Amino acid sequence: MKKKDLILGAGIIVIALAMLLVMQLTRGEEGNQIRVTLDGKIYGTYSLSKDQTIEVKDGDFYNRIRIEDGKAYMEEANCPDGYCEEQGKISGHTQTIVCLPHKLVVEVLENENDQSFGTSDPEDVAPDTIAK
Ligand SMILES: [Zn+2]
Known part of the structure; x- marks a missing residue:
């Protein structure tokens, strides 16, 4: 027993x-997400932890962004220079893919969960607002 x-x-x-x-x-x-911005406007945010394909169509413009294994890359684009397809995979902070002809930007947003605990506390926010 x-x-x-x-x-x-x-x-x-x-x-x-x-x-x-x-x-x-x-x-x-x-954690991380990517934000897709089209012509200065936010097109959408997508989690990097989920494999998915994002199709961005705007008139004749076409971009297909692929998320795979926590990394995002431009799988296909019909822009004239094709430069965005050569920018490789992004997964970390400050990394971006830019498609200049289509005014499309894909940027990585880092998970800010660790910091959100502090910012919800009014005492942490107050010194910043007073200082400026
Ligand atoms: Zn492009």
Whole structure:
């Protein structure tokens, strides 16, 4: 009886630790998003943690942005220079893909969850507003 309880207890601890690890891993992956801006207007924001294809059509302009393995890249575009397709994959802060002929910008937005705890506190916001 006692031995069985011990095994059961150990099993629960192992499962709990595994769940904790999975939670931490998924939290890290969830973070970043990309924002697509077309002619200065926000076209949409998309999570980098989900594989997807974003088609942007504006008149004769066509861009297809692909998100794969947490990275975004321009899969296809009918712009004359095709430069955006050569800009590679983006996944981190300050990285962008620009399609100049179509006035299209794809930029990475970093997850700001860590900071949102602080900004919701009025005491953290107050010094900034007073200083300026
Ligand atoms: Zn382009």
